[in-house]
Every structure is written in structure tokens, then in C-alpha cells.
Amino acid sequence: MWRGLATYGLVVRMWMRSTMAYRTSFVLTTLGNLAATALDFVTITLMFSHIDALGGFSLPEVALLYGTTSVSFGLADLLAGSLDTLGGRVRDGTFDTLLLRPAPVLAQAAADRFALRRFGRIIQGLAVLGWAVSRVDVRWTVPAAALLALTVLSGAAIFCAVFVAGAAFQFWAGDAAEIQNSVTYGGNTLLQYPPGLFARDLVRGVTFVVPLAFVNWLPVLHVLGRPYPLDLPPWADFLGAPVAVACCLLAGLAWRAGIRSYRSTGS
Amino acid sequence: MGGFYGAVAIRGFRRYATYRIATAAGIFTNTVFGLIISYSYIALWDQRPHLGGYSEAQALTYVWIGQALLAPTALMGGGFENELMERIRSGAIAVDLYRPADLQGWWLASDFGRAAFQLAGRGVLPIAAGSLVFDLALPADPVAWLLFAVAIGLGLTVSFAIRFLVGLSAFWLLDGAGVAQIVWIVALFFSGMLLPLNAFPGTLSAVAQALPWAAILQVPADVLLGRRHGAGALAALAVQAGWAAALLAAGRLLQAVATRRVVVQGG
Numbered sequence: 001m002w003r004g005l006a007t008y009g010l011v012v013r014m015w016m017r018s019t020m021a022y023r024t025s026f027v028l029t030t031l032g033n034l035a036a037t038a039l040d041f042v043t044i045t046l047m048f049s050h051i052d053a054l055g056g057f058s059l060p061e062v063a064l065l066y067g068t069t070s071v072s073f074g075l076a077d078l079l080a081g082s083l084d085t086l087g088g089r090v091r092d093g094t095f096d097t098l099l100l101r102p103a104p105v106l107a108q109a110a111a112d113r114f115a116l117r118r119f120g121r122i123i124q125g126l127a128v129l130g131w132a133v134s135r136v137d138v139r140w141t142v143p144a145a146a147l148l149a150l151t152v153l154s155g156a157a158i159f160c161a162v163f164v165a166g167a168a169f170q171f172w173a174g175d176a177a178e179i180q181n182s183v184t185y186g187g188n189t190l191l192q193y194p195p196g197l198f199a200r201d202l203v204r205g206v207t208f209v210v211p212l213a214f215v216n217w218l219p220v221l222h223v224l225g226r227p228y229p230l231d232l233p234p235w236a237d238f239l240g241a242p243v244a245v246a247c248c249l250l251a252g253l254a255w256r257a258g259i260r261s262y263r264s265t266g267s
Numbered sequence: 268m269g270g271f272y273g274a275v276a277i278r279g280f281r282r283y284a285t286y287r288i289a290t291a292a293g294i295f296t297n298t299v300f301g302l303i304i305s306y307s308y309i310a311l312w313d314q315r316p317h318l319g320g321y322s323e324a325q326a327l328t329y330v331w332i333g334q335a336l337l338a339p340t341a342l343m344g345g346g347f348e349n350e351l352m353e354r355i356r357s358g359a360i361a362v363d364l365y366r367p368a369d370l371q372g373w374w375l376a377s378d379f380g381r382a383a384f385q386l387a388g389r390g391v392l393p394i395a396a397g398s399l400v401f402d403l404a405l406p407a408d409p410v411a412w413l414l415f416a417v418a419i420g421l422g423l424t425v426s427f428a429i430r431f432l433v434g435l436s437a438f439w440l441l442d443g444a445g446v447a448q449i450v451w452i453v454a455l456f457f458s459g460m461l462l463p464l465n466a467f468p469g470t471l472s473a474v475a476q477a478l479p480w481a482a483i484l485q486v487p488a489d490v491l492l493g494r495r496h497g498a499g500a501l502a503a504l505a506v507q508a509g510w511a512a513a514l515l516a517a518g519r520l521l522q523a524v525a526t527r528r529v530v531v532q533g534g
Binding site: 025028029032036042043046047049050051055176178179182189199202 | 286288289291296299300303304306307309310311314318444448451452455456461462467468
């Protein structure tokens, strides 16, 4: 574990130094990243130019959902987003290089090509989140604020687990890497909207099968005092952290199974 | 010579047809995004029926047309422009310029081959999936489909012509990634991929519909949905053709200027 973190830190520092060699390019790509991720929120505000409430949620309330999932996803994308290029390394045989180094492979793969420009998404998400927190009709008590902070962190851990599980999947089907986009980017888009908009079966799927609902839907709806479309016990709203731990454990097992089945191209 | 460019197009088609698992993964992801966006549109049109002159069924059809055209029009990348920029940067472009083939014509043919495959491979199935879940407003009139096909062809040409200009920028910038990213964001927004341009508020809607990106998605969708029919449809196609011709001519001009200043490093 500690060796993994040390490796991760080492590789990340190396990529950061390499990024900072081209400062202008770094600033421009971070701004570009910020603008690209802001498009989703622009779409939502354009929708609200015609309406006062979407599925019964006001703009600040939707922005609270948007901000929480964006920061969580942004953190996960920064920390583990590089894993989605693993399929390419498996295909061209360069994954062998990682196996030969005397350091934990998952840490190396996650830190590979660490892209500091992904901070753009986090900054943009934080800006929307800050605006939403100040505008939304909620009394921000200490427990409510603590729940929100914990939610963002456990949400990031859940998305990290998805990235790791997706990488494990790529050991078997490297060409199908795009499927994981539907859970990562697709999940992020889904969680920006109130759950009441979606078909019940879809909500069940992201609650019980791929537990994305715990990233923000359940805790944020609790803070807003709104009912969740499924009939869940009230303590389910606070399950974000345990669900995140369980997801990470399962993703770790999937990663081990994946790496054991790895066969080099031999080139 | 038509036979030559036809051969290039067929090779472009085959090149992308090789990756069957990746295509299946892409269809899956397009379908998931189509579902998510559809539900958000249902909530919007529920509040504002006939927003932008669309019924709810038409708005949903618009979503799935967008998902079907996303890969063929390379609105989120994946087209030839990165390859062209890389050839300019590495100097391989000198070999291309020696070939007895026109640079723009070569890339147009190969990009059309790619788009033809992605229309067949990634366009048809998401629409079919969408029509299973939702009531779509797909016309029975063969004339509408014929006009739709022509509009798609013209839209692809406009998309190509813009990306060719982006690619040529590498002659001056060497690293065209920043330009590509800016154009990519602008195209995503002004093509109507995020929200139909007629559902934009007031002046922004008028401005967006007058820009060339409207030719990529908005016009083909309006022609199929019957929002433009008869003389109106022909006029819309004429505007598309005008943009296509103007942008291709601009590309030709820029190509002439660029090739006069090309300096290839020896080695």
C-alpha cells in the first residue's frame, strides 16, 4: 500500500515536471479543459432560460447535483483517468515495461501520463458547487456541510473504482475501452440531473448494480430534503463512504484477476 | 481520377471496419448517452411543449439523430485531423505532397470512407435502440429520407472542410492541439449537439443557425423531422452547399499558401 503510494507520487512528480516544461501549453490546455467541461453546465442554464424547474428542481438545486458529481469525477479523472488508455498498452505490448519495474503495477498505470490539465474540470465543478451552496435553500449546519464534503470524497473513490474496474476489463477486451465511457462520462452526465427524470429501471440499475447513486444522488437529495424515487431505508443516504470502500475492494479484486490473465503480445 | 479517390474512400471505410469490438462498444456508449439526454429532454419538453417548434417525439428523434451523427461527423474528435497534423509535424507531409494526388481530395475521400462506415456501423443501431424505448417521429415519406441523406452528405463535407483548416494550422503552429480543442468546443456547441439550436434563447438561436456548424446536425435533423420541407428544405440544402463550397475553397487557398512555405527538416 505505502509502496504503491510512493510509486504513484514519484511517477506523478515526474509527469508534473515534464508538463511544467511547457507552461503556456499547460495553462492553455487547462483552460480548454475547463471550457469543455463547462459546456454541460451551459446546456443546463440554456434549458433553464425556458423553465423555472426541471423535474421539480430549481437551477441552484440542479447545480448542487452538477457540482458534487463534477468535483468527484474530476478528482477521479485526475487521479486514475489515465487507466483508460491501458487497452492501448496491452495491444502494443508496452504494458510489459510496467511489469518489469520493481514497483506496484496499478500505481504505475494510474500515474502514467498524469495530466495536471484535468484540474480544469475540478476548478469548474468547484465554481458551480460554490455557487449552488450559496444559492440553494438549505441551512448549512455542520452535519450537512460535513455530509457534503464526505460525499464529494467518497464519490471520487467510487469513480476511481470504476476506472480501475474498467482497466481490468481492458485486459480481456482492450478494443472495447469505450464501454467504460458510458459509466464514467455517462455516469457523470446522468448524476447532473435529478433522479426523478429517469426511468425507474435505470435508477435501480445505478443504485444496486453500479452504485453511482451513492456518488451524489442519495446524500444530496437528503440535504435538499427531497425524496428518492426508490423506496430505500433512511440510513441509505449515509452509505456513500462504505459503498466507496466496497467498490474499491471489488475493483482491486477485478484488477488482480485481470492482471493474472494478461498475456503479452511478445513484441 | 474518380476511380482513384473512390479507392481511397473504400480503404478508409475498410480501415475503420476492422475494429468490430470497438464499433460495438461505441454503439453501446452512444445508446447510453442517448438514453440519458432523452430523459432530460422529456423533462424539458414536459414543461415547455413545442419548445423550438418541436413536439416531444421530434425532440427525442433529434437526440438519436445526434447520437447517430456524432461519430460520422467527428464532432468529438476521431477524424483525420490529428493524423494530418502529425504528418505535418514530422515532415511526412513532404511525401504526401510529392504524390500525384491532391492533398485535400485525398483526405476528403478517406474521411468520407470513415464517415460512411461509421454511419452504417454506429448510426443505424442507436436510432433503432432509441425507437424501441421511445416514440420517435421518424417519417414514412421516402422523399424526407432522400433529402436527409443529401443533407448528411453536405454536413459531412462542411465538417471535413472545417477540420481540414484545423489540420493545416499545424503548418504554422506545429502543435495544433490547442486550435483543435477550441474548434472542437465551438463545433460541439454550435452544431446543436448539446441542445437543438432552435431551442436556444432569442438572438443566440438566430446567430447559431446562421453559422456553418448548423449544417452539421441541425439542418439534417430539421429536414428529416419535416420542420423544413419542400422549397424550405431545398433552400436549407443550398445554404449547406454554399458553406461546403466556401470552406473547401478556403482550405484550398490555405493549402496553397502552406505548401509554398513548407520546410522539411532533413535527417
